[in-house]
Amino acid sequence: MKLTGAAAARFISRPDPDKAGVLLFGGDPMRVAIKRQDLLARLLGPNAEDEMRLTRLPAADIRKDGALLSDAVKATGFFPGLRAVLVEDATDIATKQIEPALSDWQAGDATIVVAAGQLSTRSSLRKLFEGHAGAVCIGIYDDPPGQDEIAEMLRKSGIDDIAPQALRDLMTLSRELEPGDFRQTIEKLSLYSLSDQGPVTPGDVAAVAPMSPDAEIDDILTIVAEARSAEIGPMIQRLTAQGIQPVGLCIGATRHFKALYIAASDPGGISSGISRLRPPVYGPRRDRMMRQARSWGLRKLQSALELLIETDLKLRSAGQTAPAMAMVERALIRLAKMGER
Numbered sequence: 001m002k003l004t005g006a007a008a009a010r011f012i013s014r015p016d017p018d019k020a021g022v023l024l025f026g027g028d029p030m031r032v033a034i035k036r037q038d039l040l041a042r043l044l045g046p047n048a049e050d051e052m053r054l055t056r057l058p059a060a061d062i063r064k065d066g067a068l069l070s071d072a073v074k075a076t077g078f079f080p081g082l083r084a085v086l087v088e089d090a091t092d093i094a095t096k097q098i099e100p101a102l103s104d105w106q107a108g109d110a111t112i113v114v115a116a117g118q119l120s121t122r123s124s125l126r127k128l129f130e131g132h133a134g135a136v137c138i139g140i141y142d143d144p145p146g147q148d149e150i151a152e153m154l155r156k157s158g159i160d161d162i163a164p165q166a167l168r169d170l171m172t173l174s175r176e177l178e179p180g181d182f183r184q185t186i187e188k189l190s191l192y193s194l195s196d197q198g199p200v201t202p203g204d205v206a207a208v209a210p211m212s213p214d215a216e217i218d219d220i221l222t223i224v225a226e227a228r229s230a231e232i233g234p235m236i237q238r239l240t241a242q243g244i245q246p247v248g249l250c251i252g253a254t255r256h257f258k259a260l261y262i263a264a265s266d267p268g269g270i271s272s273g274i275s276r277l278r279p280p281v282y283g284p285r286r287d288r289m290m291r292q293a294r295s296w297g298l299r300k301l302q303s304a305l306e307l308l309i310e311t312d313l314k315l316r317s318a319g320q321t322a323p324a325m326a327m328v329e330r331a332l333i334r335l336a337k338m339g340e341r
Contacts, residue, residue, distance in 0.1 A: 001137065002130045008138045009149060015043045017082050019136055020105035021098075021112035023090075023129040025119045026140030030180045035140050036086070036115045043111060044082055051079035055110065059090040062097045070101040073110045083110035090116040095124040102132060144175040145182075153183070157190035161199040169205045172280040177210065185209060206283025217249055218285070221256040224332045225292040227339035236329045246324035247315050253332065254308040261301040263293040270294060296339060304335055 003011055012035055015022070022039065026032045040054065048054040055072045062069045072085045087098065094114075101112060112135075119126045119139075129137035145153070150170055154162060162170075170189075174182050188208040193200050220235045239249065259277050266273025270293045274286055281289055296304070311331040315324055 001133065001135065003136055003138050009146075011136060011138065012039045013042060013152065015039055015111075016136075017043065017111065018107070018134075019111065020109070020132070020134040021102050021114065021129060022135065023114045023116065023125060023137045024140055025116040025123075025126070025138075027118040028140070028142060028179070029117065030178060031140045031142070032115055032117075034179050034183065035138070036113065040084060040086065040113065043113075044084055048081075048084070051077075051081065053077055053079060053081055053083045055083075055085045057085060057087050059087055059094045062087060063094055066097050066100075069097055069112070070104060073101050073105065073112060075110070084113050085110045087112065087114045090114045090125060092119070092124045095128055098125070099128055102128065102135060105134065144171075147171060150174060153186050154190075157186050159186075159190055159193065159200055163199045163201050166200050166202045166205050169202050169209075169280070169282045169286075172275070173205070173209055173282070176279055181210065202283040202286070204283075206285060209282050217244060217252045220249070220332070221253055222288060224253065224336050225256065225260065225296070225339065226288075227336045229333050229336035229340070232329060232332050232336060236325065236332075240325055246328045247312070249325075250308060250312050250315060250328050250331070253328075253335075254305065254312065257301060257304045257308060257335075260289060260293045260296060261298070261305060263289065264296065264298050264301055300338060300341075304338060307331055307334060307338075 011022075024032055024036050024039070040048065044053055055075075057069060057072060069085065069087065075083075077083050087094065090098070098112065098114060105112065114125070114129075116125060126137055129135045147167070150167070154160075154170075170186075173185065177185065185208055189200065189204060192208050193204050196204070217239065220232065220239060223231045223235060259281075262277065263270050263273030266276065270290050273293070274281055274290055293301075308331065311327060314322075314327060
């Protein structure tokens with residue numbers, strides 16, 4: 001039996017112990033591993049390995065010994081409870097060893113869980129599980145988790161109360177991060193908000209979200225966009241001491257003002273435009289950028305981008321003799337003055 005979408009998610013969260021076997025396959029090993037881990041935890045409980053109710057068999061081993069899988073499925077455990085045999089790294093080559101174990105399966109035997117990589121529609125392994133009335137075949141694709149799935153991950157991490165905007169920020173973040181990184185972010189969020197009263201906020205999400213490569217120059221970009229020109233000189237000195245290069249600072253400023261321009265020009269409004277930015281923007285930084293986009297407006301943002309592009313071209317010019325960081329500082333001061341008007 002083949003399961004997809006919501007039906008597959010429901011099965012993984014509440015697996016049927018009467019099924020003989022489950023095949024999980026997909027091109028991303030991390031996604032398959034996470035779903036396999038969730039399935040086994042739900043099926044067997046938290047102490048399965050300690051109680052020897054989970055047997056792990058590499059596919060290479062069952063190919064060498066045709067009876068190995070069948071013997072493991074039929075074996076009697078020392079502890080009460082459901083049992084499972086996990087076949088890892090399976091390919092179509094293992095189909096002829098898995099088929100007899102699946103066909104001979106009876107109530108009380110261990111559930112056969114098979115984890116595989118990408119399998120085509122012509123795969124013999126897929127056809128075996130899809131065509132077996134007592135087995136389930138689930139493809140794990142690169143789709144980001146949905147709201148219900150994220151809510152379940154939060155619940156398992158001990159987070160029961162989350163603000164709607166914080167949940168939306170997490171959904172956006174799930175589309176940008178690898179599955180393992182997103183799970184790690186959820187765990188960090190759980191620890192970060194452990195002793196807090198009230199719901200998890202967008203600021204909490206922003207605090208634990210992975211930092212962008214340009215995070216170290218965010219402060220000066222905020223200063224410029226908020227027209228605080230008197231603070232630019234001291235900040236330039238600090239960034240220079242940290243080894244920030246003029247070209248990198250100019251590129252960062254161009255990227256920031258381009259993001260403001262995209263937000264300000266979005267037909268759905270600034271909030272919609274901010275939501276479309278990649279990488280996504282969270283928490284207090286999102287609020288600041290929305291205020292900046294409203295304050296600048298399209299005309300001034302276009303002028304700002306023209307100034308930054310002109311400065312970038314001068315920095316890269318072979319005949320340029322002026323100190324590069326001084327040129328960038330002058331451009332940023334001009335931008336801040338522009339924002340005051």
